[in-house]
Amino acid sequence: MQTDTTTGAAITFDAVGKAFPKKGGGSVMALEDISLSVEPGTITGIIGRSGAGKSTLLRMVNGLEKPTSGAVTVAGRDVGAAGAADLREIRREVGMIFQHFNLLSSRTVRENVALPLEISGTPAREIAPRVDDLVERVGLQDFRNRYPAELSGGQKQRVGIARALATQPKVLLSDEATSALDPETTQTVLELLGDINRDLGLTILLITHEMAVVRDIASHVAVIEDGHIVEDGSTYDVFTAPQHPTTQSFLSSVTGVTLPHFIARQLRDTRPEGNAREVMRITFAGENATDPLIAEMSRDLGLQVNILAGAVEEIGPRPFGNLLISVDADGAEQARAFLERNQQRTEVLGYVG
Numbered sequence: 017m018q019t020d021t022t023t024g025a026a027i028t029f030d031a032v033g034k035a036f037p038k039k040g041g042g043s044v045m046a047l048e049d050i051s052l053s054v055e056p057g058t059i060t061g062i063i064g065r066s067g068a069g070k071s072t073l074l075r076m077v078n079g080l081e082k083p084t085s086g087a088v089t090v091a092g093r094d095v096g097a098a099g100a101a102d103l104r105e106i107r108r109e110v111g112m113i114f115q116h117f118n119l120l121s122s123r124t125v126r127e128n129v130a131l132p133l134e135i136s137g138t139p140a141r142e143i144a145p146r147v148d149d150l151v152e153r154v155g156l157q158d159f160r161n162r163y164p165a166e167l168s169g170g171q172k173q174r175v176g177i178a179r180a181l182a183t184q185p186k187v188l189l190s191d192e193a194t195s196a197l198d199p200e201t202t203q204t205v206l207e208l209l210g211d212i213n214r215d216l217g218l219t220i221l222l223i224t225h226e227m228a229v230v231r232d233i234a235s236h237v238a239v240i241e242d243g244h245i246v247e248d249g250s251t252y253d254v255f256t257a258p259q260h261p262t263t264q265s266f267l268s269s270v271t272g273v274t275l276p277h278f279i280a281r282q283l284r285d286t287r288p289e290g291n292a293r294e295v296m297r298i299t300f301a302g303e304n305a306t307d308p309l310i311a312e313m314s315r316d317l318g319l320q321v322n323i324l325a326g327a328v329e330e331i332g333p334r335p336f337g338n339l340l341i342s343v344d345a346d347g348a349e350q351a352r353a354f355l356e357r358n359q360q361r362t363e364v365l366g367y368v369g
């Protein structure tokens with residue numbers, strides 16, 4: 017198998033804005049003041065809801081869209097200012113995969129993968145061995161002479177990945193590449209992308225509307241809303257201490273840790289008179305993520321703790337957990353102090369009577 021490695025390229029967005037003309041006059045600001053540095057060889061996820069500006073952002077990296085203000089650079093080259101020859105060069109260095117694969121139905125797997133090499137004028141004798149290597153890398157050697165209509169969605173995306181790698185790019189852009197796939201196939205495609213990132217060292221920038229995709233593959237994440245980045249950082253930091261409400265709402269769908277209905281129904285913002293319990297979320301992170309802290313807290317502080325919901329997950333090799341508990345409201349401050357002392361994040365969700 018081909019062992020050549022490419023070094024990933026850095027991508028920078030420097031105060032990038034993009035306005036589209038509106039029908040009947042005026043303009044729509046799709047992106048405003050976007051600044052982001054994507055380090056070479058990392059996998060960065062851009063997450064946002066429909067219409068947030070994700071595709072526009074991604075398409076600027078290979079020059080399919082030009083910024084109306086600011087600059088996007090790939091390996092130090094200004095993509096928006098590139099002339100035709102430079103842009104061709106940049107596009108060879110930036111591969112892209114798509115939600116609906118974009119394969120040519122009249123070409124076999126091998127012929128689809130060969131296409132970018134034919135377009136870039138690679139000599140025919142070099143194309144065949146390169147294509148065979150790529151087809152093997154994505155695990156489709158037994159399907160190499162099939163047509164797209166004879167492949168599953170996951171197999172089609174593997175062809176898309178092999179095709180995107182054909183010109184030995186330094187950057188791979190992924191536009192919702194797993195959104196059309198079932199959860200199991202999504203996992204295998206994400207694993208393949210992770211392997212490629214490790215083996216070839218190329219930078220991967222992916223857009224998604226699913227936090228689970230970010231959790232499973234990205235080392236860094238930027239959350240985009242209405243054309244602005246509202247939060248960004250390492251995936252672990254953003255998952256364990258989300259600051260923005262949009263990030264928090266994306267996360268609540270991925271952790272699956274929600275209050276049982278009968279508690280949520282009774283929950284109020286202020287402490288009621290008489291006997292009351294405080295409901296809190298604890299985010300377990302770092303080395304203490306799996307320590308029996310709750311048992312210790314209950315014993316040391318003499319508090320009765322009710323566990324309402326919880327789950328432990330991993331980001332890369334690092335565990336983090338979410339636990340929803342209730343404690344006697346009189347002891348809640350002490351409990352939060354205990355947890356914070358042990359590097360756990362707490363958030364008061366409300367009170368029940």
Ligand SMILES: Nc1ncnc2c1ncn2[C@@H]1O[C@H](COP(=O)(O)OP(=O)(O)OP(=O)(O)O)[C@@H](O)[C@H]1O
Nearest residue numbers: 036037044046064065066067068069070071072073
């Ligand atoms: N060619 C265009 N002309 C006019 N407006 C556009 C154009 N492309 C995108 N927009 C607008 O820019 C905004 C951002 O669109 P974009 O496609 O980047 O969002 P997105 O986050 O990728 O959404 P989705 O997940 O639905 O694809 C939207 O308001 C969209 O209507």
